[in-house]
Amino acid sequence: MTMQAPISIAPGHVLPPRYITRHVGIFGATGTGKTSTAATLARGLACPVLILDAKGDLGGLGRPLVPWRHAQLSVSLMGADALARALDLSEAQAGALHIALAWASDRGWPLHTLADLRGALNGVLTAPDVGAAYGLVSPQSVRAVQRSILRLERGSPWAFGPRVMDPAKGQGVAVLQASDLAAVPGLYGAFVADLLGRTFDRLGEVGDRGAAGLVIMIDESHLVFSGCPPALVQRIESVVRLIRSKGVGLVFISQSPADLPDSILAQLGSRIQHGLRAATPRQQAAARAAAETMPGNVTAADVLGLGTGEALLSLPDDRGVPKPAAVARVHFSDLAPVEVEAPPVHFSDAPPPPDLAQVEAVEVAKLAPRWAWPSGWQVIGGAAGFYGLALALALAR
Numbered sequence: 001m002t003m004q005a006p007i008s009i010a011p012g013h014v015l016p017p018r019y020i021t022r023h024v025g026i027f028g029a030t031g032t033g034k035t036s037t038a039a040t041l042a043r044g045l046a047c048p049v050l051i052l053d054a055k056g057d058l059g060g061l062g063r064p065l066v067p068w069r070h071a072q073l074s075v076s077l078m079g080a081d082a083l084a085r086a087l088d089l090s091e092a093q094a095g096a097l098h099i100a101l102a103w104a105s106d107r108g109w110p111l112h113t114l115a116d117l118r119g120a121l122n123g124v125l126t127a128p129d130v131g132a133a134y135g136l137v138s139p140q141s142v143r144a145v146q147r148s149i150l151r152l153e154r155g156s157p158w159a160f161g162p163r164v165m166d167p168a169k170g171q172g173v174a175v176l177q178a179s180d181l182a183a184v185p186g187l188y189g190a191f192v193a194d195l196l197g198r199t200f201d202r203l204g205e206v207g208d209r210g211a212a213g214l215v216i217m218i219d220e221s222h223l224v225f226s227g228c229p230p231a232l233v234q235r236i237e238s239v240v241r242l243i244r245s246k247g248v249g250l251v252f253i254s255q256s257p258a259d260l261p262d263s264i265l266a267q268l269g270s271r272i273q274h275g276l277r278a279a280t281p282r283q284q285a286a287a288r289a290a291a292e293t294m295p296g297n298v299t300a301a302d303v304l305g306l307g308t309g310e311a312l313l314s315l316p317d318d319r320g321v322p323k324p325a326a327v328a329r330v331h332f333s334d335l336a337p338v339e340v341e342a343p344p345v346h347f348s349d350a351p352p353p354p355d356l357a358q359v360e361a362v363e364v365a366k367l368a369p370r371w372a373w374p375s376g377w378q379v380i381g382g383a384a385g386f387y388g389l390a391l392a393l394a395l396a397r
């Protein structure tokens with residue numbers, strides 16, 4: 001493994017390698033230099049870096065990863081709570097979703113795609129004795145969930161499938177095109193929670209080994225937490241706290257520190273605060289809060305007065321103590337624009353979703369006239385049917 005050298009952020013300001021796993025926050029209004037600073041950091045890292053690119057402007061930093069090939073969410077892995085949030089379900093609808101997932105899980109059926117989930121929902125409606133074992137499921141709730149699934153499919157067609165990412169297998173700098181995920185409220189948060197959770201589970205303890213073995217950069221972090229259910233925030237929080245022992249450093253990139261929950265902000269060992277703008281009372285309050293939470297004597301005026309590429313830096317010293325914030329011009333990293341790979345028109349694992357306008361008026365019963373097998377089971381079911389028929393024909397002779 002390459003030795004990690006101290007990372008020079010700006011003239012006279014270095015980030016000591018052992019504090020990369022104490023996590024970093026990069027904040028600033030649009031156009032103040034966050035992307036360039038993230039690039040400077042990524043280029044200084046000797047370990048694999050995974051960048052979640054929510055806006056499509058970080059592609060020039062490394063090998064592009066497209067979700068339909070590398071980084072999908074699995075319905076079962078995501079779980080009912082996070083999914084209910086992404087689907088924006090009412091309590092009754094979330095109840096139906098819980099039952100469908102539990103019912104499929106008890107039968108050993110993994111649900112990967114939204115089509116699988118649709119099958120399970122139809123299953124709980126049509127299978128006998130579901131009510132007695134799991135509680136009553138109303139057809140209205142299921143129908144509403146089905147409609148929400150369609151909306152999700154149309155907004156983010158490639159988000160769900162069997163190709164979940166293995167964060168432990170990264171090499172060099174990889175940039176995940178996450179704009180599809182970020183476009184649907186709740187989905188980005190669920191994805192980040194799932195990714196961090198799996199990263200944590202996959203990697204072994206390394207203790208305080210001195211440098212990061214993996215860095216994950218989360219662009220547009222505010223989208224992770226806006227409207228994120230408290231249970232999910234808590235899950236992310238606890239992983240952020242513990243993942244350091246696995247040698248993972250996290251970089252949160254967002255407009256304002258106020259975008260992050262306090263409990264996560266409090267865990268950032270390094271902060272790079274670019275300029276903020278204060279056109280509204282809320283933005284003024286955010287600038288004050290940003291200044292007050294920096295170590296040293298920083299005022300809102302200092303944060304508001306930063307020019308493009310300038311930042312207030314609060315980096316730990318060699319002993320890990322945050323140094324008083326100081327203004328510096330961050331090294332500029334130019335990023336060539338890249339061609340973003342367009343999704344395939346047809347994708348064998350996820351057929352193009354039906355047209356929402358047409359389907360909303362159609363009864364669920366017509367959407368899936370029979371009990372639909374979850375994919376995978378479809379093959380087994382089909383094979384069983386074929387051999388059963390062959391056997392019957394042989395016996396009939």
Ligand SMILES: Nc1ncnc2c1ncn2[C@@H]1O[C@H](COP(=O)(O)OP(=O)(O)O)[C@@H](O)[C@H]1O
Nearest residue numbers: 029030031032033034035036308309330331332
């Ligand atoms: N450190 C820097 N020094 C000089 N110019 C910079 C620096 N960082 C950014 N810029 C300029 O500002 C523009 C916007 O920067 P960018 O990193 O895209 O901002 P953000 O990501 O905060 O919206 C860049 O195109 C670049 O010209």
Ligand SMILES: [Mg+2]
Nearest residue numbers: 031034035057
């Ligand atoms: Mg940017």
